[in-house]
Amino acid sequence: MEWGHMEVEKYLREMPEFNTERLTLRKLDFSDLEDVFSFCSNPNVAQPMTWDVNESKDVTKEFLDMVIRGYEKGESGEWGVVWNETGKVIGVVAFIDWSNKHKCIELGYFLSEEYWGRGIATEALQELVRYGFKELNLNRIEGRSDTDNFGSQKVMKKLGMKYEGTLRKNEFIKGEFRDTEVYSILGGRVLSL
Incomplete structure (x- = not known):
């Protein structure tokens, strides 16, 4: 498949919904405000992230507004993670950065603390990952985490990503420079997911 200048953006405007045994991944909307605020207001969820704890629902609403407006332009790659048993949004997974030229995408994700350690982020x-390689014909998918975010590193390893190295003090987040571990998986690799 040839990639044009707007290839990933085109696919993001047409974002598919995904269903697994336990989860539905779908576009976020304003009706998700209460659910998203419930985990974005948790300091433990926000601590390793680049964004701050959502002190009010207005902050969460601004996030949702940015994402929803971005869907129309192909600028938002966020899926709400819905727990099928309750219909509640329990997290967000995303394509947070991409390069059409290099056929590369970076994954982002965060979950309600109540659902940590249950294989949900990996699922x-x-x-x-499948969508990126099969539909977007990506060459590379990568993920990053703070060096002390062992849960995130475990998720990336379970996805088949390989540790590539540590970027030393590369990001200034919440008043400090942080080291970032980089992981990736390549499209030519057979997925055993």
Whole structure:
């Protein structure tokens, strides 16, 4: 498949919904405000992220507004992670950065603390990895985490990503420079997900 200048953006405007045994991945909307605020207001969820704790629902609403407006332009790659049993949004998985030229995408993700350690992030991200390689014809999918975010590193390893190295003090987040571990998986690799 030839990539044009707007290839990833085109696919993001037509974002598919994904369904697994436990989860549905779908576009976020304003009706998700309460659910998203419930985990974005948790300091433990926000701590490793680049964004701050959502102190009010207005902050969460601004996030949702940015994402929803971005869907129309192909600028938002966020899927709400819905727990099928309750219909509640329990997290977000995303394509947070991409290069059409290099056929590369970076994954982002965060979950409600209540659902940590249950394989949910891996289950959701497997769908994005498959979609990226099969539909977007990507060459590379990468992920990054703070060096002390062992849960995130475990997720990336379970996705088949390989550790590539540590970027030393490369990001200034919440008043400090942080080291970032980089992981990736290549499209030519057979997925055993």
